[in-house]
Amino acid sequence: MDKSEKLALILSMMLLxxxxxxxxxxxxxxxIEVPTCITDVEPFLxxxxxxxxxxxxxxxMVARMWAFQPxxxxxxxxxxxxxxxxxxxxxxxxxxxxxxxxxxxxxxxINYLQVTFxxxxxxxxxxxxxxxxxxxxxxxxxxxxxxxxxxxTAE
Amino acid sequence: MGSxxxxxxxxxxxxxxxxxxxxLLFFITxxxxxxxxxxxxx
Numbered sequence: 001m002d003k004s005e006k007l008a009l010i011l012s013m014m015l016l017x018x019x020x021x022x023x024x025x026x027x028x029x030x031x032i033e034v035p036t037c038i039t040d041v042e043p044f045l046x047x048x049x050x051x052x053x054x055x056x057x058x059x060x061m062v063a064r065m066w067a068f069q070p071x072x073x074x075x076x077x078x079x080x081x082x083x084x085x086x087x088x089x090x091x092x093x094x095x096x097x098x099x100x101x102x103x104x105x106x107x108x109x110i111n112y113l114q115v116t117f118x119x120x121x122x123x124x125x126x127x128x129x130x131x132x133x134x135x136x137x138x139x140x141x142x143x144x145x146x147x148x149x150x151x152x153t154a155e
Numbered sequence: 156m157g158s159x160x161x162x163x164x165x166x167x168x169x170x171x172x173x174x175x176x177x178x179l180l181f182f183i184t185x186x187x188x189x190x191x192x193x194x195x196x197x
Contacts, residue, residue: 004168008175015179019186026194100196 035103038110043086049073049153058082059153063092063105065132068125070153071140079144080116092138093129104129117144 001009026032047069048060055078062069063085075081085094087105094103096115103111105127117123127138 004172011175011179015182018183022187022190026190030194032194098196100193 032100033114036112037106038084038112041110043108043110044084045088047153052082056080056082058084060084060086061094061105062086062088063094063127063138064088065090066127066134066138068094068127068138068140072143072153073140074143074145074152075117077120077144077146078116078118080114083113083115084110085112086110090131091129092127092131094125095128096123096125096142098123101125102128117142120144120146 027034044060045062046060047062048058049070050058052058055076057075057079059073059081061083064087083101083103085103085105086109087107089107091107092105094105095101099115099117101113101115103113105111121144123142123144125140125142127135131138
């Protein structure tokens with residue numbers, strides 16, 4: 001093999017190793033959650049939000065053509081949300097802006113991710129997997145409030 | 156004929172090597188720009 005080709009190959013492999021190492025560092029040292037699929041629990045059919053501890057909430061969210069249920073979620077600032085997501089019909093996507101939340105909503109399975117909202121404000125979320133004629137309308141928002149109001153959801 | 160062969164043997168693809176290095180630097184910049192943005196989101 002030519003010397004230049006060998007050097008290019010080695011440099012490329014070193015770069016890929018660096019990228020892979022950076023991902024491993026983020027998930028292990030920085031404790032960043034990785035989306036998990038739960039297959040041994042029967043998927044729920046209705047949405048629920050409840051408090052499981054101080055500043056900790058559980059949200060069971062259902063995606064369907066063409067809405068998230070619930071689509072508006074109010075939480076106090078500093079809340080940690082355990083998000084369980086499933087779908088009633090077909091595969092949908094779930095992406096929250098300004099957050100590392102990127103899940104699939106699949107019928108027959110529940111996808112789980114934990115997310116903490118440290119800053120007050122509005123975080124919009126949307127379906128990012130094309131799911132039919134009104135896919136572009138399938139969206140909602142988290143409203144994170146400074147004062148510690150009771151959490152609530154709305155359709 | 157003989158001088159042509161000598162020229163070919165001495166050829167070093169400097170342009171291609173420079174382009175490759177710039178390409179790698181570009182990949183590193185794009186990758187880590189997105190990477191640190193995602194880390195800041197937590």
